[in-house]
Amino acid sequence: xxxxxxxxxxxxxxxxxxxxxxxxxxxxxxxxxxxxxxxxxxxxxxxxxxxxxxxxxxxxxxxxxxxxxxxxxxxxxxxxxxxxxxxxxxxxxxxxxxxxxxxxxxxxxxxxxxxxxxxxxxxxxxxxxxxxxxxxxxxxxxxxxxxxxxxxxxxxxxxxxxxxxxxxxxxxxxxxxxxxxxxxxxxxxxxxxxxxxxxx
Amino acid sequence: xxxxxxxxxxxxxxxxxxxxxxxxxxxxxxxxxxxxxxxxxxxxxxxxxxxxxxxxxxxxxxxxxxxxxxxxxxxxxxxxxxxxxxxxxxxxxxxxxxxxxxxxxxxxxxxxxxxxxxxxxxxxxxxxxxxxxxxxxxxxxxxxxxxxxxxxxxxxxxxxxxxxxxxxxxxxxxxxxxxxxxxxxxxxxxxxxxxxxxxx
DNA sequence: GTCTATACGATGATAGAC
DNA sequence: GTCTATCATCGTATAGAC
Numbered sequence: 001x002x003x004x005x006x007x008x009x010x011x012x013x014x015x016x017x018x019x020x021x022x023x024x025x026x027x028x029x030x031x032x033x034x035x036x037x038x039x040x041x042x043x044x045x046x047x048x049x050x051x052x053x054x055x056x057x058x059x060x061x062x063x064x065x066x067x068x069x070x071x072x073x074x075x076x077x078x079x080x081x082x083x084x085x086x087x088x089x090x091x092x093x094x095x096x097x098x099x100x101x102x103x104x105x106x107x108x109x110x111x112x113x114x115x116x117x118x119x120x121x122x123x124x125x126x127x128x129x130x131x132x133x134x135x136x137x138x139x140x141x142x143x144x145x146x147x148x149x150x151x152x153x154x155x156x157x158x159x160x161x162x163x164x165x166x167x168x169x170x171x172x173x174x175x176x177x178x179x180x181x182x183x184x185x186x187x188x189x190x191x192x193x194x195x196x197x198x199x200x
Numbered sequence: 201x202x203x204x205x206x207x208x209x210x211x212x213x214x215x216x217x218x219x220x221x222x223x224x225x226x227x228x229x230x231x232x233x234x235x236x237x238x239x240x241x242x243x244x245x246x247x248x249x250x251x252x253x254x255x256x257x258x259x260x261x262x263x264x265x266x267x268x269x270x271x272x273x274x275x276x277x278x279x280x281x282x283x284x285x286x287x288x289x290x291x292x293x294x295x296x297x298x299x300x301x302x303x304x305x306x307x308x309x310x311x312x313x314x315x316x317x318x319x320x321x322x323x324x325x326x327x328x329x330x331x332x333x334x335x336x337x338x339x340x341x342x343x344x345x346x347x348x349x350x351x352x353x354x355x356x357x358x359x360x361x362x363x364x365x366x367x368x369x370x371x372x373x374x375x376x377x378x379x380x381x382x383x384x385x386x387x388x389x390x391x392x393x394x395x396x397x398x399x400x
Numbered sequence: 401g402t403c404t405a406t407a408c409g410a411t412g413a414t415a416g417a418c
Numbered sequence: 419g420t421c422t423a424t425c426a427t428c429g430t431a432t433a434g435a436c
Contacts, residue, residue, distance in 0.1 A: 049412085050420080177364075
C-alpha cells in the first residue's frame with residue numbers, strides 16, 4: 001500500500017536516505033512535523049518504521065536534514081541567477097525569481113517545512129540552520145544596496161526592513177499562488193519587484 | 201505551580217473559559233498546537249486536565265475559538281481605524297497600522313495561531329473561519345482600489361496580487377519585529393506603505 | 401465547575417534475528 | 419539494510435464523585 005512520492009525533490013538522491021528525505025519533505029509539509037509519525041514515513045517509502053533509525057538517529061534529525069538540503073540547493077541556484085544578471089534591476093529581479101521559484105517550484109514543500117516547522121527543531125539545530133541562512137541573506141542586502149545607490153530604490157527606505165517585508169511577501173505566496181493558475185511566475189516576480197522600486 | 205498568563209488577550213473575558221482561551225493562545229503560539237497538551241493547558245490556568253472538557257468538547261474546539269475571537273476583535277478594530285481616516289492614503293495607512301498592530305500587539309499570539317496552526321483545524325472549522333475572514337479581506341481590496349483610482353498606486357499593478365504580497369509582508373513581521381527595538385511600529389507602517397505607493 | 405482515576409490508542413525509539 | 423516484536427511513555431478524552 002506504500003504510495004511513492006511522485007517526484008523526488010532536487011538535491012535528494014535516489015538512495016534510501018534520499019527517498020526518506022523526499023517523503024519527509026512531503027509529509028511534514030502536508031501534515032506537519034508532529035502529526036507525521038515515523039510509521040507514516042516508513043509506509044511512504046515502503047519500509048518498516050524501525051528501519052528508519054538505521055538512517056537517522058531521530059525524527060528530528062530527519063527534519064533538520066530536509067532543511068539543510070533545501071538551503072544548500074537554493075543558495076546555489078540563487079547565486080547562479082545572480083551571476084547571469086547584469087545591472088542592479090536585473091539582479092534584484094533574479095533574486096525575486098529565484099526565491100519565488102524556491103517556494104513555488106520543486107523545492108516548495110521543503111521550503112515550507114523550513115519556514116513553518118522551525119520550532120520543531122532543537123535549539124542546537126536552529127542555531128546550525130541560522131548559520132547556513134545568514135550568507136543567503138547577505139546576498140540580498142548587498143543587491144538591495146546596489147539598487148538603492150543606483151537610484152532604483154527611494155533613499156528614505158530602510159533596506160533591512162525592505163528585505164524583511166519582501167521575504168514575507170514572497171514566502172507568503174505559497175499560501176495562495178497556484179503554478180497552474182492565471183498568473184505566471186514571471187508576472188508575479190515583476191509585481192513583487194514593484195514593491196521595492198521607486199518608480200513603477 | 202501554575203504560572204498564570206501575565207496579560208489576558210483582548211476579547212477574552214476573565215472567566216474560566218476566557219482564561220483557557222488566553223492560555224491556549226499563548227501555548228499554541230509558543231509550542232504549537234500539537235505539542236501543547238491538555239495537561240499543559242490545564243496547568244497554565246490552574247485546573248486539572250479533565251476539567252477542560254467541561255468548557256470545550258475537544259482540544260480542536262479551543263483552537264477554533266481562539267481564532268474566532270481574534271478575527272472578531274481585529275475586524276472591529278480595523279473598521280474603527282478606517283472610520284477615523286480620511287482620504288485613500290490615510291485609509292491605507294490605517295489598514296496597515298491596524299494589521300501590524302494585530303500581529304505585533306496584544307493579539308499577536310492569537311494572530312500567529314490563526315496563521316500558523318491553520319491545518320490543525322478540521323475542514324469544517326477551516327471553512328467557518330474562512331467565511332469570517334472574507335469580509336475583512338474585502339475591506340482591503342476596496343481601499344486599494346480607491347487608492348489606485350486616486351493615482352496613488354501605479355495602474356499596471358494587480359491589486360489582488362498586491363494585497364497578497366502585503367499580507368505576507370505584514371504578517372511576516374511577527375518573526376523579526378521587536379516592539380521594544382529601534383524601529384517604532386509607526387515607522388514600520390510607513391515603510392510598508394511604500395510597498396504599495398507609486399511615488400515614495 | 402472541579403476533582404480523581406483511568407481507559408485505551410498511538411507514539412518514538414530499541415533489540416536482536418536475518 | 420531491513421525485518422519483527424516490543425517497550426515505555428504520553429496523548430485525548432471519559433466517568434463519576436464531590
